Amino acid sequence: AQSVTQPDIHITVSEGASLELRCNYSYGATPYLFWYVQSPGQGLQLLLKYFSGDTLVQGIKGFEAEFKRSQSSFNLRKPSVHWSDAAEYFCAVAFNQAGTALIFGKGTTLSVSS
Amino acid sequence: GAGVSQTPSNKVTEKGKYVELRCDPISGHTALYWYRQSLGQGPEFLIYFQGTGAADDSGLPNDRFFAVRPEGSVSTLKIQRTERGDSAVYLCASSSGLAGGSQYFGPGTRLTVL
Numbered sequence: 001a002q003s004v005t006q007p008d009i010h011i012t013v014s015e016g017a018s019l020e021l022r023c024n025y026s027y028g029a030t031p032y033l034f035w036y037v038q039s040p041g042q043g044l045q046l047l048l049k050y051f052s053g054d055t056l057v058q059g060i061k062g063f064e065a066e067f068k069r070s071q072s073s074f075n076l077r078k079p080s081v082h083w084s085d086a087a088e089y090f091c092a093v094a095f096n097q098a099g100t101a102l103i104f105g106k107g108t109t110l111s112v113s114s
Numbered sequence: 115g116a117g118v119s120q121t122p123s124n125k126v127t128e129k130g131k132y133v134e135l136r137c138d139p140i141s142g143h144t145a146l147y148w149y150r151q152s153l154g155q156g157p158e159f160l161i162y163f164q165g166t167g168a169a170d171d172s173g174l175p176n177d178r179f180f181a182v183r184p185e186g187s188v189s190t191l192k193i194q195r196t197e198r199g200d201s202a203v204y205l206c207a208s209s210s211g212l213a214g215g216s217q218y219f220g221p222g223t224r225l226t227v228l
Binding site: 004046 | 147151155158162170216
């Protein structure tokens with residue numbers, strides 16, 4: 001069955017330090033890949049997505065993610081974390097066709113220390 | 115433009131009661147999704163509409179859950195004979211319905227069953 005794994009439940013990063021959140025998926029072909037962020041009391045906001053082409057994708061708020069087919073991974077990165085980045089981050093995949101549902105990982109909670 | 119809206123934002127009910135949760139998608143979006151997010155988990159798919167019809171309801175947990183979208187815009191998720199295990203945040207998302215169309219989420223309805 002298709003699945004998404006986010007190995008890290010909780011990560012703490014110092015403000016200004018770099019960040020990498022891990023995501024691995026299990027699927028027979030290359031899916032559509034997404035990263036969402038959820039702040040307390042807020043809805044899920046799309047950070048970036050990968051469909052095809054360049055494996056390094058840029059998103060909003062200075063985030064980027066790299067698709068690595070050989071590792072079935074889609075890790076999220078940011079070179080310098082700001083305190084406002086503290087939130088829960090979800091990786092999600094969708095099958096390669098119109099209108100299919102997203103399958104989410106369990107999320108990684110990011111804390112930022114000063 | 116306006117995003118996805120959901121009402122009510124919070125709903126407290128007693129075990130055995132009937133509840134309705136409403137979703138108003140982004141104007142022009144033909145696809146509408148319902149997800150359920152339990153504490154500490156990622157969202158789980160419930161049902162997907164393309165236009166007025168339910169294209170995929172495989173995520174509905176049992177026959178107490180039902181959803182409609184009679185005019186292809188607003189959708190209502192209906193839960194009969196609520197149980198304490200139904201307590202969760204119910205999220206609605208909409209998209210263009212095209213392959214790879216990003217899903218945009220509403221703020222959710224927090225349902226508490228006492």
